[in-house]
Amino acid sequence: MVRTPLTPEERERGERLGALLREARGPRSMAEVAAAAGLSPETLRKIETGRAPTPAFFTVAALAEVLGLSLNDVALRCALLPAGAV
Template identity: 70%
Template sequence: MVRLPLSPVDLERGRRLGAVLRSARGTRSMLEVALEAGVSPETLRKVETGRIATPSFPTVAALAGVLGLSLDTVWAEVCAQPERSAVGAALAP
């Protein structure tokens, strides 16, 4: 099976997902959140930095659950226009 390259839209969506999760993690350690969600700290780091732009649904659901986020909230933030997103506003220079 050949995997097609990700589009710029997919990559941007992945960066926004990472920002949402990183913001929700707050001061909690990456290790603590990753272990509680059942993912490796390396996976969490890659998702938060956008290196894994399209993580699996179970990974996103587990992280959202541990961070107290509804999937609706995550999806709304990820799909929002950067200037309209709360996370986007927080990251703007």
């Protein structure tokens, strides 16, 4: 199965997600957070760096729980805003 290339908007949303997760992780190690969420450190690294810009819902939910983020907050902070909106 060939995967459809991501749009620039999808890539940007993935970058926002990665930045949010890095910020929320703070001084905790990638390995610590990944283990608590039931992920490999490499998976978390890929999400945080934008190399996996469209992670599965349950992956995001597990990370949000470990990092103390609500899914609503994640969605709002990662959504693309219209030009000029903040």
